[in-house]
Amino acid sequence: MSTQSILGLFQQPESAADAMDGLKEAGFELGTFDVLTGTPYPEGAFGEYVPQHRLFRFPAFGAIIGFTLSIFLTSVTQLAYPMVTGGKPILSIFAMLIIMYEMTMLAGVIATVIGIVFESRLPNMKPGIYDTRITEGWIGVVVTFDDDSKVADAESVLNKAGALEIKHAK
Amino acid sequence: MQQRRELDQVYTNRKLLNGQLDTPKWWAPTVTILGIVVVLGLIVIAVMINKGLGMTGLARPVYWGLFITTFVFWVGISHAGIMISAILRLTQAEWRRPVTRAAELLTVFSLLTALVFPLIHAGRPWRIAYWIMPYDLARGIYPNIRSPLNMDPVAISTYLTGSTLFLYIALLPDLGNLRDRTTGWKNAMYTVLALGWRGNPRQWKMQTVGGILLSALMLPIFVSVHSIVSWDFAVASAVEGWHSTIFAPYFVIGAVHSGVSAVVTMMALMRWLWKWDDFIRPEHFDALARLLIVVSTGWLGFTFLELIFALYGQDAPEIALREMQMFQWPWNGLFILFFLTAYAIPVPMWLFKRVRTNIALMFWTSILVNIGMWLERFLIIVPGLARRTPFVYTWEAYRPSAVEWTIFIWSFAWVTFLMLLFSKFFPLVPLFEQKESQVFTTDVMIGRAKVPAIIREAD
Numbered sequence: 003m004s005t006q007s008i009l010g011l012f013q014q015p016e017s018a019a020d021a022m023d024g025l026k027e028a029g030f031e032l033g034t035f036d037v038l039t040g041t042p043y044p045e046g047a048f049g050e051y052v053p054q055h056r057l058f059r060f061p062a063f064g065a066i067i068g069f070t071l072s073i074f075l076t077s078v079t080q081l082a083y084p085m086v087t088g089g090k091p092i093l094s095i096f097a098m099l100i101i102m103y104e105m106t107m108l109a110g111v112i113a114t115v116i117g118i119v120f121e122s123r124l125p126n127m128k129p130g131i132y133d134t135r136i137t138e139g140w141i142g143v144v145v146t147f148d149d150d151s152k153v154a155d156a157e158s159v160l161n162k163a164g165a166l167e168i169k170h171a172k
Numbered sequence: 173m174q175q176r177r178e179l180d181q182v183y184t185n186r187k188l189l190n191g192q193l194d195t196p197k198w199w200a201p202t203v204t205i206l207g208i209v210v211v212l213g214l215i216v217i218a219v220m221i222n223k224g225l226g227m228t229g230l231a232r233p234v235y236w237g238l239f240i241t242t243f244v245f246w247v248g249i250s251h252a253g254i255m256i257s258a259i260l261r262l263t264q265a266e267w268r269r270p271v272t273r274a275a276e277l278l279t280v281f282s283l284l285t286a287l288v289f290p291l292i293h294a295g296r297p298w299r300i301a302y303w304i305m306p307y308d309l310a311r312g313i314y315p316n317i318r319s320p321l322n323m324d325p326v327a328i329s330t331y332l333t334g335s336t337l338f339l340y341i342a343l344l345p346d347l348g349n350l351r352d353r354t355t356g357w358k359n360a361m362y363t364v365l366a367l368g369w370r371g372n373p374r375q376w377k378m379q380t381v382g383g384i385l386l387s388a389l390m391l392p393i394f395v396s397v398h399s400i401v402s403w404d405f406a407v408a409s410a411v412e413g414w415h416s417t418i419f420a421p422y423f424v425i426g427a428v429h430s431g432v433s434a435v436v437t438m439m440a441l442m443r444w445l446w447k448w449d450d451f452i453r454p455e456h457f458d459a460l461a462r463l464l465i466v467v468s469t470g471w472l473g474f475t476f477l478e479l480i481f482a483l484y485g486q487d488a489p490e491i492a493l494r495e496m497q498m499f500q501w502p503w504n505g506l507f508i509l510f511f512l513t514a515y516a517i518p519v520p521m522w523l524f525k526r527v528r529t530n531i532a533l534m535f536w537t538s539i540l541v542n543i544g545m546w547l548e549r550f551l552i553i554v555p556g557l558a559r560r561t562p563f564v565y566t567w568e569a570y571r572p573s574a575v576e577w578t579i580f581i582w583s584f585a586w587v588t589f590l591m592l593l594f595s596k597f598f599p600l601v602p603l604f605e606q607k608e609s610q611v612f613t614t615d616v617m618i619g620r621a622k623v624p625a626i627i628r629e630a631d
Contacts (some may be wrong), residue, residue, distance in 0.1 A: 003614050016316075025626065028316050036369050036372045036373070037317075037372065037373060038371050038372055039372055039376070040181060040349065040373050040378065040604070040607065041181070041344075041371075041604055041606050041607035041608050041610075041611055042376040042379065042604065042611075043376075043611060044612075045373070045377070048192055048373075050373050051373075052373070052377075053373060053374040053377055055374075055377065055378065055381070057378065057382060058385070059382055059384060061389060071233070073408035079315070080314070080317065083314060083316060086214075094317070094318045097317050097318040097323070097363065098317060099324075100323050100327075100396075100400065101322075101323060103396065103550065104323075104326045104327050104328070104330045104393070104396065105330075107330060107334070107389060107392060107393050107396075108330040108334065108393075110334060110389055111330075111334040111335070111337060111338075111386065111389050111390065111393075114382065114385055114389060115337040115338075115340075115382075115386070115388055117382070118341055118378050118382035118386075119341075119367065120378075120379050121374070122369075122374060122375045122378040122379075123343075123374065123375075124345075124367040124368055124369065124375070125367035126368030127363075127366050127368050127371075128368070128371050129368040129369075130370075132370060133351035134353070136352070136370075136371060137181075137185065137348060137349040137353075137371070138181050138182050138185060138352075138354045139182065139607075141181060143579030163608070170472055
């Protein structure tokens, strides 16, 4: 028994949505089928599973790291060479705040980008079955299964929904 | 938004990827000429570093001249990207779609160029490391974080890193598109760069949510960068004309004025050179001009406030400086030129719709703005140093040398060269944004009129 994928190609979003509904009705579990498009469609346009994500945690986590590092960088470097200038305190809080602000934001942005890539499940150098016409406006409905006996069921659903072409991959 | 026509995705791909899949006839000669100018500029920079800053016109008391003016100018231009991309994305302005990539790109390349100027201005660029990097662990000597000259590289590096990552994340769907349209080594390159992009709902959701999140994070950085650049001057209490509390917002709004104008220039060039009439339409120039009217008028208000604050104190040296800036030759000539080009000519013209939708007029007026905004920075930086002050026995000694002018011209050639090089490998207009706009557009009948309408998802 090996993992198989089939890809049904559609030109109309309504047909792709019908295919997604059909797969649900045929007993295919959520997560075993997905829709591929070359452009963002409104959420739920294909009745697809709405993915949950934890992207908002990434910038907060990055900002905390950046802020901590910035306190270290700005205070330790000044204390390491404690030269009094004009009788002012060694630690110049307002000047430190500027550097701390920039470092906090920088780490926040970097963590967000890592978060976007991670939550998009990228990089994925073996992305599986695909068709280049998807970036020309076609819509792909991809079904993945371990059980060979389900191939015929999936094909039947895709054909019934009006798939213009069906591709197979192992 | 009634000028759009229905476009299918195959046509959108073919037109917007024409720079990558084909090579326009003008591309190779233009890049070659720019490449020659870039190389010549680099040679001049190398010679100047070898011989020393004596080759420039910089002399006591004017130590900050054309290089620092051009540095501030390019940092200002860089503010286009986040202004257009982040603010318009957050406000869901529909007309942002063809503009965002070019604006983000302008940010990255102009920041890269801006960074060159303080480096070469230092005379011995390698010594810059001594003042920005925590370098000397053995002796315990570290950079002085109290100096804006240290804050500046930190802010600009943050902005450059953030903008580059922002640009890359927004490129991912288009890299997937290019992977699907290419073969050979190009396909291998795009396959790696696209990271395995497929376009499933999870990836699109991350594009949307991530784009908004990054926009929200980049906005405060965008404000901080030019604020900190302005403090290079504002904290110098000994120089009249520099020491002003209003400089941070004044510089930020000035940067937006020049940056958005530069985007207009670039949009016009993109429409003409790549023949993207279907994508970059007069309505986009109309919207940008309306934005510019608001921004430039706000900027004019700050310009007058800065002048009024300076004069209100009745401080004799400050009044003397303003008198020199506005009434003494050659500064008065430059001042008039600055006011005419940055505001008095373009903005009244933009009040008329037939100007706002005329691409040639928008192109030339946006260039005028940037001539004016460069002069503004020159008039802030140089007269304050050139003025005769007590115990200074040389004054008005600054005449930019041929070396400085050559490096100044080099910077424009360099930014254009990088843009054209980028355009050979990556699309200048985000394809997925264009296509999304097509998906979200429908015609509605109002009475007997068929009106294109944009559907927007509820949050």
